[in-house]
Amino acid sequence: MLVPRQALRSIQxxxxxxxxxxxxxxxxxxxxxxxxxxxxxxxxEVVALVANxxxxxxxAQALQFRPRFVGLGEAEALKKFRxxxxxxxxxxxxxxxxxxxALPEVxxxxxxxxxxxxxxxxxxxxxxxxxxxLANKESLVxxxxxVTQAMQxxxxxxxxxxxxxxxxxQALQGAGEQEVSELTLTASGGPFWRLAxxxxxxxxxxxxxxHPRWSMGAKISVDSASMMNKALELIEAHWLFGLKPxxxxxxxxxxxxxHSLVNFIDGSQLAQLSVPDMKGPIAFAMAYPxxxxxxxxQGLDLAKIGNLEFFELDSKRFPAVDLAxxxxxxxxxxxxxxxxANEAAVGxxxxxxxxxxxxxxxxxxMLSEIQFEFPASFEGLHAVLAQVTKxxxxxx
Amino acid sequence: MLVPRQALRSIQxxxxxxxxxxxxxxxxxxxxxxxxxxxxxxxxEVVALVANxxxxxxxAQALQFRPRFVGLGEAEALKKFRxxxxxxxxxxxxxxxxxxxALPEVxxxxxxxxxxxxxxxxxxxxxxxxxxxLANKESLVxxxxxVTQAMQxxxxxxxxxxxxxxxxxQALQGAGEQEVSELTLTASGGPFWRLAxxxxxxxxxxxxxxHPRWSMGAKISVDSASMMNKALELIEAHWLFGLKPxxxxxxxxxxxxxHSLVNFIDGSQLAQLSVPDMKGPIAFAMAYPxxxxxxxxQGLDLAKIGNLEFFELDSKRFPAVDLAxxxxxxxxxxxxxxxxANEAAVGxxxxxxxxxxxxxxxxxxMLSEIQFEFPASFEGLHAVLAQVTKxxxxxx
Numbered sequence: 001m002l003v004p005r006q007a008l009r010s011i012q013x014x015x016x017x018x019x020x021x022x023x024x025x026x027x028x029x030x031x032x033x034x035x036x037x038x039x040x041x042x043x044x045e046v047v048a049l050v051a052n053x054x055x056x057x058x059x060a061q062a063l064q065f066r067p068r069f070v071g072l073g074e075a076e077a078l079k080k081f082r083x084x085x086x087x088x089x090x091x092x093x094x095x096x097x098x099x100x101x102a103l104p105e106v107x108x109x110x111x112x113x114x115x116x117x118x119x120x121x122x123x124x125x126x127x128x129x130x131x132x133x134l135a136n137k138e139s140l141v142x143x144x145x146x147v148t149q150a151m152q153x154x155x156x157x158x159x160x161x162x163x164x165x166x167x168x169x170q171a172l173q174g175a176g177e178q179e180v181s182e183l184t185l186t187a188s189g190g191p192f193w194r195l196a197x198x199x200x201x202x203x204x205x206x207x208x209x210x211h212p213r214w215s216m217g218a219k220i221s222v223d224s225a226s227m228m229n230k231a232l233e234l235i236e237a238h239w240l241f242g243l244k245p246x247x248x249x250x251x252x253x254x255x256x257x258x259h260s261l262v263n264f265i266d267g268s269q270l271a272q273l274s275v276p277d278m279k280g281p282i283a284f285a286m287a288y289p290x291x292x293x294x295x296x297x298q299g300l301d302l303a304k305i306g307n308l309e310f311f312e313l314d315s316k317r318f319p320a321v322d323l324a325x326x327x328x329x330x331x332x333x334x335x336x337x338x339x340x341a342n343e344a345a346v347g348x349x350x351x352x353x354x355x356x357x358x359x360x361x362x363x364x365x366m367l368s369e370i371q372f373e374f375p376a377s378f379e380g381l382h383a384v385l386a387q388v389t390k391x392x393x394x395x396x
Numbered sequence: 397m398l399v400p401r402q403a404l405r406s407i408q409x410x411x412x413x414x415x416x417x418x419x420x421x422x423x424x425x426x427x428x429x430x431x432x433x434x435x436x437x438x439x440x441e442v443v444a445l446v447a448n449x450x451x452x453x454x455x456a457q458a459l460q461f462r463p464r465f466v467g468l469g470e471a472e473a474l475k476k477f478r479x480x481x482x483x484x485x486x487x488x489x490x491x492x493x494x495x496x497x498a499l500p501e502v503x504x505x506x507x508x509x510x511x512x513x514x515x516x517x518x519x520x521x522x523x524x525x526x527x528x529x530l531a532n533k534e535s536l537v538x539x540x541x542x543v544t545q546a547m548q549x550x551x552x553x554x555x556x557x558x559x560x561x562x563x564x565x566q567a568l569q570g571a572g573e574q575e576v577s578e579l580t581l582t583a584s585g586g587p588f589w590r591l592a593x594x595x596x597x598x599x600x601x602x603x604x605x606x607h608p609r610w611s612m613g614a615k616i617s618v619d620s621a622s623m624m625n626k627a628l629e630l631i632e633a634h635w636l637f638g639l640k641p642x643x644x645x646x647x648x649x650x651x652x653x654x655h656s657l658v659n660f661i662d663g664s665q666l667a668q669l670s671v672p673d674m675k676g677p678i679a680f681a682m683a684y685p686x687x688x689x690x691x692x693x694q695g696l697d698l699a700k701i702g703n704l705e706f707f708e709l710d711s712k713r714f715p716a717v718d719l720a721x722x723x724x725x726x727x728x729x730x731x732x733x734x735x736x737a738n739e740a741a742v743g744x745x746x747x748x749x750x751x752x753x754x755x756x757x758x759x760x761x762m763l764s765e766i767q768f769e770f771p772a773s774f775e776g777l778h779a780v781l782a783q784v785t786k787x788x789x790x791x792x
Contacts, residue, residue, distance in 0.1 A: 007403065008572050171666060174570020176406050179688045184698075251698055261669070267693030268676050270567060273657070273665040280664050292575045297663030302580075302647055302706040310698040 001177060001242045002148060003169055004157045008291040017045040020286060021069075021100055023121040024112035025061055026054035028216055029135040029161065032278045033110050034061060036286065040293055044286065048100040050092075050121070052113070053077040055084070062087035068105070071097035101125035108286050111136045112161070114219055119143060123378045129155035133285035137162060137236040138343075142336040142385065144239040146378055158240065159285035164233055165240055166281030167259035167272035172241075175262070175270075182263035183243055185233055186253040187313065188213045190225035192356075193252060197317055203356040205349060213256035213276050222346045226359050227313070231324035232342075235335050238328055245325040252311040257300065274300050320360050327367065333374045334367055336381075337388060341366035344392045353396070366392055397573060397638045398544060399565050400553045404687040413441040416682060417465075417496055419517040420508035421457055422450035424612055425531045425557065428674045429506050430457060432682065436689055440682065444496040446488075446517070448509070449473040451480070458483035464501070467493035497521035504682050507532045508557070510615055515539060519774045525551035529681035533558060533632040534739075538732040538781065540635040542774055554636065555681035560629055561636055562677030563655035563668035568637075571658070571666075578659035579639055581629055582649040583709065584609045586621035588752075589648060593713055599752040601745060609652035609672050618742045622755050623709070627720035628738075631731050634724055641721040648707035653696065670696050716756050723763065729770045730763055732777075733784060737762035740788045749792070762788055 020037065024030045030051075037044040050071035051058040059081060062070050071092040072078040078093040092100060101109045101124040109125035110133045111118055118136035123143075125132045127150050134140070140147055151158065160166050164185045172180070191212055192200055209221040216224070223229035230250050237248050251261075259281075261271040274280050275298050283296040302308075315322045327334040341363040348354035354362065370391055375381045416433065420426045426447075433440040446467035447454040455477060458466050467488040468474040474489040488496060497505045497520040505521035506529045507514055514532035519539075521528045523546050530536070536543055547554065556562050560581045568576070587606055588596055605617040612620070619625035626646050633644050647657075655677075657667040670676050671694050679692040698704075711718045723730040737759040744750035750758065766787055771777045 008570060008575070010572050010574055012574065170664065172570075174404060174568075176404050176687045178406050178408065179404070258667075261698075263695065264688045265690040266676055266679060266688035267670055267673070267691070267695050268566065268680075268688065269669040269696055271654075271667045271669055273667055274663055277663070280662055283662060284664075291572045292660045292662035292664065294661040295663070299659065299663050300665055302657075303708040306706060308704040308706075310702060310704075312699040 002151065002158045002240050003160065003172070004289070006289040008173060009289055011043070011287060011290045011293055014043055014290055017043060018286065019045045019047045019105055019107045020110060021048035021050070021103065021106045021108070022046070022110040022112065023050045023101065023118065024052075024110075024114065024135070025049040026051040026057040027112055027114065029112035029278060029282065030110065033112065033282045033286065034065065036279050036283045036293070036296060037065070039295065040283075043293065047103060047106050050097055050100060051077070055080040059084045059087060062089050069100050069103070071100050073097055097121075098124045101130065102128040107131060108133055110161070110282070110286065111139065114217055119378075122147070123150060126150040126156040126158070127154055131157045131159060131288070133159050133161050133282065135161040137232050138339050140236045140239040141232050141339045143378065143381055144235070144335065145332050145374065146381060147239070150378075157288075159288050160240055161278070161281050161285050162233060162236065163276070163278065163281050164260040165237060166284055168237065168241060168262055170272045170284060171260075171262040171270035175264070179264050180243070180262055181265045182247045182249055183237055183241060184249045184251050184261040184263060184269070185230060185237060186251050186256075186258050186260050187227065187230045188224065188256040189252045189254050189311075190221075190227070192225050193254075193318070197357070200317065201355060201357050205352065208349070208356060212254070218350060219343070219346055222349060223342070226356065227318040227320040228342050228359065231320040232339065234321060234324045235328060235338075245328040250313050250321050252313055253309065255305065255308055257305060257308055320363075323360065323364055323367070331374060333372050336374070336385065337367055337370050338363060340385060340388050341392050344389065344396060348396050366395065369395065398547065398554045398636050399556065399568070400685070402685040404569060405685055407439070407683060407686045407689055410439055410686055413439060414682065415441045415443045415501055415503045416506060417444035417446070417499065417502045417504070418442070418506040418508065419446045419497065419514065420448075420510065420531075421445040422447040422453040423508055423510065425508035425674060425678065426506070429508065429678045429682065430461065432675050432679045432689070432692060433461070435691065436679075439689065443499060443502050446493055446496060447473070451476040455480045455483060458485050465496050465499070467496050469493055493517070494520045497526065498524040503527060504529055506557070506678070506682065507535065510613055518543070519546060522546040522552040522554070523550060527553045527555060527684065529555050529557050529678065531557040533628050534735050536632045536635040537628050537735045539774065539777055540631070540731065541728050541770065542777060543635070546774075553684070555684050556636055557674070557677050557681050558629060558632065559672070559674065559677050560656040561633060562680055564633065564637060564658055566668045566680060567656075567658040567666035571660070575660050576639070576658055577661045578643045578645055579633055579637060580645045580647050580657040580659060580665070581626060581633060582647050582652070582654050582656050583623065583626045584620065584652040585648045585650050585707075586617075586623070588621050589650075589714070593753070596713065597751060597753050601748065604745070604752060614746060615739070615742055618745060619738070622752065623714040623716040624738050624755065624759075627716040628735065630717060630720045631724060631734075641724040646709045646717050648709055649705065651701065651704055653701060653704055716759075719756065719760055719763070727770065729768050732770070732781065733763055733766050734759060736781060736784050737788050740785065740792060744792050762791065765791070
């Protein structure tokens, strides 16, 4: 298991604020992390905020939270930010941005940059022995063995922020590893899970980004609709919790109230439930190993919800999850291709250049056409991934 | 909290078998406990089996499990048992029976005698510093303060066997006390929860003992139908987990798959789920602090179940739970009267001498008519309870 196994300590025991750097602070997860921090006076301190290109929002966040550092990935955005009134923060740009994850005055790095682009800050944070609240599942999907290696001896901790993996992490507190028989990742099913194959064929980008339960970015909404999100999560769960792919199940649960379950050897299951609100998982990860923080989410009234439904996933209409299991059987290079091919395909779909139902078959084709030997270092991986991306783009 | 707070140890670490005494071995819980023991070769050893009057079944159990001691509560049954071929066990009768709970060679006492009659063995076991797997909720309802007192300094541990309390105990593993905001006891609702008040009026004993989900004894089936079972469980949960009555909620859940939930301060909930099978809670309690045992229950397939429903409890038709909260506000003597009055009323209902809808009003009337100062010792309590029972019987 990559996730830590410690007894939880009381939140009352936090002597000085937990110092946080947020990568992707202007995205959905980043904004939720700042909401948690704002609502928990004195418990957190924002040391660094990093965005890609949303200069205006980052500027507003910097004025509110007064971080010592702000970072911007894009050169244009950096220029724009510099033209705005000073926030008092030191400004860091482009290639240096990920170095903020290694700052000695940072305790927790929230890694919330979407896609393989988020890998560099995760890598830097882990090598610097930080706690990493990981919302970027692509780090584990593309670089599982390297992440594992980077953590060894560095003192780093990986804390899941995905609601499913956080649910499992929460349900595992106090349990022994040998007591776990299976993990069950729940899937809302996205907007299309009831559609027939012929209807799926006609799905538009506008329909795909409208998730019925979670308000998320475009990429992850499409992944959710295609079950690619669950496929990536299965690979992520494999790395985080150390279970073989056939012991990680997927269960459709349209209400998104049960965020995942742990199945134990005695036939019992523990489930984590809440309203769909990322503030819960984010707070649990940021505060760890201090326990739960008060009032992070609205309470859950099950009588009001009334009904929780569960369905089997139809792997004929949604073959992505099975494909992920196959990738894990082949090896880490396959998982990396899986992720990069999906990123490219989603881009093509959102641009109107690929049908929704072509996404998974395209990924499958890339898996058979592109193989490489998995590199022994992050540097090696970045080089290979750049090359793989080119190969994939040329096949779109 | 009366329940222990220890880190779970692996079941592999059990060096020598856990030595068990079962009080009520011929009842529903006792039989399930023996099923668990039979299925877990080498992990348990049966030292003593105690029944009230089922001499034949106790004899068969003694032949199978070869306990050093057998006990029988009723004189007639004792005579009958003695007339059967020797099982090699030493036979103990009537008033001495509860002394088996103090045997030095016993690690765990399974307290599965129904009703206030089960109190003596619990008392003996706790004063002797045993682990007590508690299926007898009446012990805590009638004697909460004395049970708490008996545990202090004795090294005894109280481990819940009721499926609801076991669910909460399981969900609390690894959690800090200050993280808990509420407990939610689920209730199947029994056979009648959809009936109108006028229909409830006509309910017969035969209908009341047919529980839709659990196969249980007559008394507890009637309690389940009247919600008295949930009322008693609320009082039990108050003692076990140390929460105020207004922080213990009841939620109707007809499928009996979610056995209860813990609500945390962050808005998150943890639920324990399984098929309805008492072997799960019994095994968890008997093995504690060693973790879960393999294959105790059939696994749970949520996709097959499909649907979990939750409803608010209508406290107008089923006022028992509110009455229990009032009892806790008044004090421990009220809880004792509550239990004794219910036992008497259920007896009268099963004998056809009381209407189903008269049970709770009768209990309420007894609460207003019978008060006493809660005694400082178990001896004192037994004397008072005998007197209270007479008073109640005379008012039936």
